[in-house]
Amino acid sequence: MARFSALPIAPIALLLFGLVGILLLTIPSQDVQDAPGFMYGIVLDAGSSHTSLFIYKWPADKQNGTGVVTQHSECTADGGGISEYAGRVGEAAQSLRECLNQAVKEIPKEKHPNTPVYLGATAGMRLLNISNPKQSDQILAEVGSEIRSFPFNYSGAVILDGQEEGAYGWVTVNYLLRNFIKYDFVGRWLSSGGATVGALDFGGASTQITFVTQEKVENEANRKELRLYGQDYSLYTHSFLCYGQNQLLKRLLAQIVKSQGYAPEVSHPCYPANFTGPLDMKNIFDSPCTEQYKPEAYNPQKNWSLTLRGSGHYENCLGNVSELFSHDGCPFSRCSFDKVFQPKVTGSFMAFSAFYHIHSSLQNVTGVKVKTPLQLENATKKVCSMNWSQLQMVSDKKNIDRVRNYCASSVLLQALLLRGYGFDDSSFPDISFQNTAGDTSVGWALGYMLVLSNLLPAESAGVRKTLTVGAWGVLLFLFIVLLVICVFLLFRARSKRKKGGDENVI
Structure with missing residues (x-):
């Protein structure tokens, strides 16, 4: 027993570690080729x-x-x-x-x-x-x-x-x-198993809202089923044609012009005070979205223009914008607008495209952080109260059309998100306005x-990382070197003990 305890523990432990390592590395494994670019x-x-x-x-x-x-x-x-x-x-x-x-x-x-x-x-x-x-x-x-x-x-x-x-x-x-x-x-x-994020898209001619819902989708046209990575997703989705930013601005113009009897000079409550500019009627009535606002005698072949003057009046602007969204006669348990079914918005959302640009411009121009419905309202009121000269001083002068529409676009965003889609004090803060991820x-x-391109598998992915042949070879070499060192240390320790024993005999 004394002789066994006298054996050096460290070399034996290293020897065992090296042998175990070699045994593990010799277990059959899958070969992995180098990625081909x-x-x-x-x-x-x-x-x-x-x-x-x-x-x-x-x-x-x-x-x-x-x-x-x-x-x-x-x-x-x-x-x-x-x-x-x-x-x-x-x-x-x-x-x-x-x-x-x-x-x-x-x-x-x-x-x-x-x-x-x-x-x-x-x-x-x-x-x-x-x-x-x-x-x-x-x-x-x-x-x-x-x-x-x-x-x-x-x-x-x-x-x-x-x-x-x-x-x-x-x-x-x-x-x-x-x-x-x-x-x-x-x-x-x-599979992450976590919650997904809803998508809010605001393009030039349409706007889309899509999110996972546990509620019954009462209109089959608004339901879409997806299976991705072994998980089933039941989506509510709807696209509103003619409700993109550019088409809404055209419809707003057409409505205001019609409400003022197609007069040669029109006051626009969503344009900044002191702004004056011409309007070619062809630029309004060239879209199917403004068909209902055309005068009976309209002839697209004839030149017809009028003068627009901004008045910068938030309440009147909001009133005109609200008329673009119908909230009457919902045939379902609840609707967003224009008799379109929509369940209650739930979870987080990412708002992109024009939503991001309007939100970003509104914050930059007014200096107000827009994170709640009240902050959105206050920032919109502030930008609508700025006259043409003030807006030009704090914004991009190169894009006059965008600058003059700051108030109108902000009111559109407010009406669409709050009154249209139904975001409120509890759900609005869950919207992230982003243009990139x-x-x-x-x-x-x-x-x-x-x-x-089938880059999203329908079934659960089982991809895992494995060692390349090169990495496996390096590890095997290191374990062999470790084993040689252990054997050398054991022989050296044994030699010292033998020499010590001979000296004791003398």
């Missing part, structure tokens, strides 16, 4: 006011993996939305050329053939398809032909319906916030590409 995808967001091209990328070995798609770059095409080129043959396609050329330069040449390109047109083209289906089809054919001339994998140009636009925006928001999956401490992607622009484009 990135794959790319392109989405053209053909909105009502402009077209944006987004380039996304993801590791090539994660085609059906999780949480790996990022935005590589973004390009905004010159000019307006493709719907604005109706009747001007070839110009819609030409407007996309510069951004597509940029994509050719930014994406590696060897990746071009396998890079899918999707074009999704939204409310601007939905309106054109209503007023002139032939011109709508022609524009889609033109832009499709233009995209095919580039060395990418053309995957179609379509007009999204409003519910699709809302659902894809919701997918984008929750994908970027990692609400579908999370990365655990042992290196696996797992990380380095990625928030909108429907990413969600659109993820769904169409």
